[in-house]
Each structure stands twice: as C-alpha cells, then as structure tokens.
Amino acid sequence: MKLLTNVRKLLLLNCRQSMKQRLMTTTIKKATHDQPVITSAQLDELEQNALMRHHKNNVPRIRQLVEALQLSRHSTEEDTLQQLAAELQQLPNATHPRLVAYDNQPLELAKYEHRLHPEVGAKQFSELARALNLYRMEHLGNYTGHKSYYLMGQLAMLEQAIIQYALQSLTRNGFKLISVPDILPRDIIESCGMRTEGERTQVYKLDTGECLSGTSEMALAGFFANRQLTEQELPLKVTAVSRCYRAETSGLHEEKxxxxxxxxxxxxMFAIASPEQSESTLEEIKNLEIDLFKKFGINFRLLDMPPCELGAPAYQKYDIEAWLPGRQMWGEISSCSNCTDYQAKRLNITYKRARDRAVVHAHTLNGTATAIPRLLISLIESYQNGDCIQIPEVLVPFMNVQHSITKNKKIPETKLVKFIRSA
Known part of the structure; x- marks a missing residue:
C-alpha cells in the first residue's frame, strides 16, 4: 500500500504554491503535463481499499476532480485543487496486508479462561446492581436524560479502584500520566479520524463550534500537534483518564x-513511535491489555480485526472481548490500534531522524486500558456469588481491603419526582 502513503503526502501541499505541479511529481509514476495527476490504476487501488474497509467511497469524486484539473484553464484551478485536497483527506489509512484475507470476520488469536460459569442461571449486571442498591439507570429523565446512569456506594468505589489499578500498571510500564480536557476543537477530532458532521456522527457538538471528546486519545494526540520530537524520545508513551462522550445509541437487546x-x-494509552518501532509498540500495548485482564480474572479472547472494522485511521487493530455470563455473550471491552502516520500527518507530529537529521512524520498508536461500564458488567457478572459480589484480589487494596460487595444500606433509593409544589 505504498500508493496510499504517497497519496497522503499530497495533503501537505499548499494550494497557493503551485499545487498542481507538485501533485504531478508525487505520484508513484512521475506524471507529465500530458498524463493524469493520479493514474486510473492508482485510483482503482484507492477505491478497492475504501470498499474493503466499508468506508465511504469518495474515489469517484476524486476522479472527477482529477479530470477537471486536466481540462482547467486556470480560472477555477485553485478551487478544484482545494476540493481535491479535502477529498484526499477523507480517504482511509492503508490496510495491513495480512488482513486482506479476513473478509468481514475477525480472527480469534487466543482465548483466556480463568473462571467456570454456568450456562444458565447467571444474573445480569443490572439485576445484581439494583438488588444491591448500587446502580440506577431507569427513570432518570428529570435528572440526566436517556442512556445515563448512577453508580453508588461500593460500585462507585470499584470504578475508582479499577482506574487506580490500571494507572499503577501503566505508569510502572513507562506511561506518563496527563490530565486532558474534554472539550476539543473539531479539527483535532477530525484529524484523529472521527467525523463531526453527517447523520452517523458519534460526536456531540457544542454551540461554540467545539466538540465533546469521544476518547482521551484525541486530546493526547492534539497535545503533540505541531510538535517536533527527537528520535531518542521515541517511543513516547502517555496515558490519561477522562470522560468519553458518544452520541451513538442502540436499541439492541444485548446492548441494553x-x-x-x-x-x-x-x-x-497513547504512543508516538518511529515507523520502525510502531509494530513492536502495538504489541507492547496489546500485551499490557492482556496482562490487565488476566489479573482481573475474567474470561476473554483476543481478536485480530478485519478491514471493515478498522475505521478510517487504523492500519491494524486488535480487540479484546470479555465473556458476560449474565448476557451469555462476548462483549468488547478493549482495543488497540496502529494508526501509522494517518493522524501524525494531519496533526503535523514529526521527529528528527538520528541517522540523517531529516524531519519525518511519526506513527501514532492507541489502546484502551479500561473502559469502565463494560468492564464492570464483566466483573460483576463473573464474580457474582448469591447476594454478594466477590472483588478481584488485585483490586482489594484499592477497596479499603474489602473482599466483597454487599447490599448498600446507607444510600436511599433514588425516586423520580415529577412535580414540586411551591409553599
């Protein structure tokens, strides 16, 4: 997929500085004024990659703009070049060659089993948490709206215990903690590969034009925008705890x-690496995730994801799915991706190469250490024991040395108040 790398280089060209001439000299086969800026065969490859990834296919529009450039008489050339640059930016990343044979199905690489679960009879998280008076999600219209929730008492403590344990593990493995903002400019979010416009966007937009962050990966990537690092600093590894905001909803019963x-x-987790380091850095992030979930003592499996599940920025991606005994299903609790230079080129994250002092674009990688709600589902359903929940041993030190969660008798039931009469 060297072609896609070369095409992405076009995004750096300045429309006001002879962009048409530069476009002609950065393709795989050097173009002349009598040849298309991008050949038909090259566009076919771009289109094949977009279709394989189930990505929006804007290659027909790129073909039209390329043709228009050949016929232009300079009066509309700059506008056409700007449109072409915008369309090129919407192309997805290249795809790792090993994924091409996957079709639309992930490949299960490993399965980790730590507990025996009954095939029937296991209770679901919501039933367990409500019985222990630790959770509220229903009838919250007067408080927070649809798809919100309250965690109370020991369940709220368990959330914090998971966070602290994960941070302890990551910082011991060289990740530096950064506290990040949740409100970001839309260009940072789009540069990371998430669309802020359209019917299927998952992004919450504010009246100011800024957006709520869907993951701290975006704020961490934005922190390094327009930064030039040295090769000696790489791989640079950082971590953050944040609230994540997603406008997505689902009516599926299994996702209730x-x-x-x-x-x-x-x-x-977020990392910046050289191209030579990015494969091994992805493996390090993946292994850290596996180690975390092993120590939680839950059953989970590792998946190598197919092209259609990569989104726009990822070159390759691993997912981790945990077994949810109450739902009798596998549910995604983590993923990690190598985005190669997709985000770095859009955010201008560079480093100075040691061997020749050249300034080149870095590779960016990301991975989820813990996504609280789904991990809570797996832990509570996996560790249920009658009318109490056993706490995984690694989390006990963060839970005031409690070994189990029992019914919360201190916090009263939340009740919906429809009307309040004035005195």
Missing part, C-alpha cells in the same frame, strides 16, 4: 443497560 451509554470513564 450500561453496555452502550452516552458518557463513561476510560483509561487510555
């Missing part, structure tokens, strides 16, 4: 409750 909500807490 806190499985898919509008806001949740997540511990995220």
């Amino acid at each position: 409750g806190i499985y898919r909500v509008h806001q949740f807490t997540k511990v995220e």
